[in-house]
Amino acid sequence: MNTEIIRNRKSVRTYKEQAIPEKILDQVRDYLEQDTGLFEVSIAFSILNARETGVSSPVILGADTYVAGKYKKQKNAELSFGYAFEKFILYATSLGLGTVWLAATIDRKAFEKAVHLKDDEVMPAVTPLGYAAEKRSIRENMMRKGMKSDSRRPFEELFFYENFQNPLRESDAGIWQLPLEMVRLAPSATNKQPWRVVAEKDQVHFYERKTKGYAKEATGDIQKVDLGIALCHFEIAAEESGLKGKFIQSDSGITAAEDTEYIATYRLER
Numbered sequence: 001m002n003t004e005i006i007r008n009r010k011s012v013r014t015y016k017e018q019a020i021p022e023k024i025l026d027q028v029r030d031y032l033e034q035d036t037g038l039f040e041v042s043i044a045f046s047i048l049n050a051r052e053t054g055v056s057s058p059v060i061l062g063a064d065t066y067v068a069g070k071y072k073k074q075k076n077a078e079l080s081f082g083y084a085f086e087k088f089i090l091y092a093t094s095l096g097l098g099t100v101w102l103a104a105t106i107d108r109k110a111f112e113k114a115v116h117l118k119d120d121e122v123m124p125a126v127t128p129l130g131y132a133a134e135k136r137s138i139r140e141n142m143m144r145k146g147m148k149s150d151s152r153r154p155f156e157e158l159f160f161y162e163n164f165q166n167p168l169r170e171s172d173a174g175i176w177q178l179p180l181e182m183v184r185l186a187p188s189a190t191n192k193q194p195w196r197v198v199a200e201k202d203q204v205h206f207y208e209r210k211t212k213g214y215a216k217e218a219t220g221d222i223q224k225v226d227l228g229i230a231l232c233h234f235e236i237a238a239e240e241s242g243l244k245g246k247f248i249q250s251d252s253g254i255t256a257a258e259d260t261e262y263i264a265t266y267r268l269e270r
C-alpha cells in the first residue's frame with residue numbers, strides 16, 4: 001500500500017455490468033482473511049453476491065458484489081473497523097476495483113441478515129466492488145456536489161502544533177507533512193472530516209470533532225470509524241516516509257473543546 005493509491009481513490013457509485021474475474025476475487029478473499037484491525041479488536045468480513053442474498057443500495061448502479069464487515073461490540077471497535085476496512089478499500093483500489101463506503105444508504109436489514117449479525121455485533125458499513133463506469137450517474141454527480149466530495153478543509157483548520165490555539169501550516173509540518181496530507185485526503189461520512197490533530201516534535205495526537213446529532217445506534221459512532229480511516233492513511237504515509245512509530249492511547253491532557261474527544265497517539269520509537 002502506498003500514498004499514490006490514497007491519492008487515486010475516489011468513491012464509485014456507478015459501475016459497469018462487468019463481472020470480477022474469479023482470480024481477482026480469490027485475491028480479495030485472501031486479503032480479507034489476513035486484514036487486521038487496531039488495538040486487538042478483530043474485524044470479520046463477508047463477500048456477498050447481491051443476486052443470491054438480496055442485498056442492495058439505492059445509490060449504487062450496476063454492482064453485483066459487496067463486501068461487508070462487522071465487529072463484536074467493545075472498546076475501540078469503531079476505530080479498528082475504520083482502520084481495517086480502509087486498508088481493504090485501498091487494496092481493492094490497487095487491484096483496479098471501484099469501491100465506496102456505505103453506512104447509511106443501504107438496505108441495512110438485508111445486509112445484517114446476509115452477514116448473520118448477532119445481538120452483540122455491529123456492521124457499520126459495506127462497499128460494492130466492481131469496475132467503475134465511464135460516466136457517473138446524474139444522482140452520483142448530485143451527491144458529490146452536495147457533499148463537496150472533491151474538496152477538503154485546509155490543512156491549518158484540521159491540524160495544530162502543541163495545542164489547539166496554534167494552527168499548523170503545511171510548510172511548517174516537517175516530517176508530519178506527508179502523513180497529515182494523507183489524513184486530509186481520507187474519505188469520511190458525508191465528507192464531514194471530523195479528524196483533528198495536535199502534532200508535537202515526536203508524537204501526533206488524534207481527536208474526533210463530533211458533528212452534532214450524528215451518533216446512531218445501528219452503526220455505532222460512525223465518526224470514530226472516520227478516525228480509524230485517518231489512522232490507516234497516516235500509518236501508510238509514515239511508513240513510506242521511513243518513520244518508525246506506533247499507535248498508543250494515552251491522553252496527553254491538551255485542552256480540547258467539549259465536542260472534541262481524544263482518540264489515539266502516534267509515537268515515534270527511538
Ligand SMILES: Cc1cc2nc3c(=O)[nH]c(=O)nc-3n(C[C@H](O)[C@H](O)[C@H](O)COP(=O)(O)O)c2cc1C
Binds near residue numbers: 105143147222
Ligand atoms: C464511514 C463512511 C460512511 C459513508 N456512508 C456513505 C453512504 O451511506 N452513502 C454514500 O453514498 N456515501 C457514503 N460515504 C462516502 C462519502 O460520502 C465520501 O467518502 C465523501 O463524500 C468523499 O468523497 P470521496 O470518497 O470520493 O473522496 C461514506 C464514507 C465514509 C467514510
